[in-house]
């Protein structure tokens with residue numbers, strides 16, 4: 401197909417993060433409730449996962465629910481939590497078939513019990529899969545994550561398990577919920593919004609951004625391939641100059 405044939409898979413990102421946005425607007429456009437859009441968004445997750453696997457991507461992180469999303473109307477929040485429980489339960493079989501390991505980042509403690517249980521069970525069940533890791537950002541916000549890390553670091557110092565000098569960049573990363581996950585090389589946001597909305601602030605220090613007008617429920621394999629192709633047209637300099645990169 402079009403974009404896929406142009407991609408150099410050996411140089412595809414190992415980690416792609418996605419801010420899945422536009423479900424509500426998509427639903428509204430067709431005269432439906434916002435939840436209708438969230439429901440259709442699940443199919444986009446499935447498609448994106450398949451496409452990422454074809455590119456041998458190792459980690460796919462999806463922003464599914466932010467700390468700030470609790471401020472939405474109760475009906476929508478309840479509907480989203482319900483959808484989450486149902487989707488995880490329904491998808492575990494397919495995750496197993498496709499060698500997908502499920503992980504989560506965020507404040508899991510703050511999720512409703514049914515949701516947390518379903519999630520933990522799926523994580524446990526898929527833990528030995530090694531084709532690709534799907535990281536669901538649930539009740540996640542970067543400022544929460546960094547604050548949480550700071551609290552834990554201070555606790556460790558107070559308990560004399562850590563000295564001030566031992567607090568390095570690598571050490572701080574061990575206290576983030578993304579511990580062990582490499583930084584994303586590519587971040588995609590759908591729905592035409594050009595903002596980060598409290599997502600992975602620490603981890604995107606050198607990430608390439610791709611913004612698309614496509615609303616999340618319309619996002620398909622080709623859209624991921626297009627984003628990766630865009631990524632491959634960039635020169636990542638990490639603070640150096642072009643000539644140093646060869």
Ligand code: IPE
Pocket residue numbers: 420421422423424425426434464465466469480591616
């Ligand atoms: C993204 O779609 C899904 C979540 C944030 C849970 P939205 O629900 O934000 O859809 P829009 O941005 O209002 O269209």
Ligand code: IPE
Pocket residue numbers: 419420421422463464465466469593595597
């Ligand atoms: C970001 O989308 C959060 C998720 C995709 C889960 P939002 O729709 O909540 O972000 P804002 O409100 O437009 O910044």
Ligand code: MG
Pocket residue numbers: 421422423
């Ligand atoms: Mg939105």
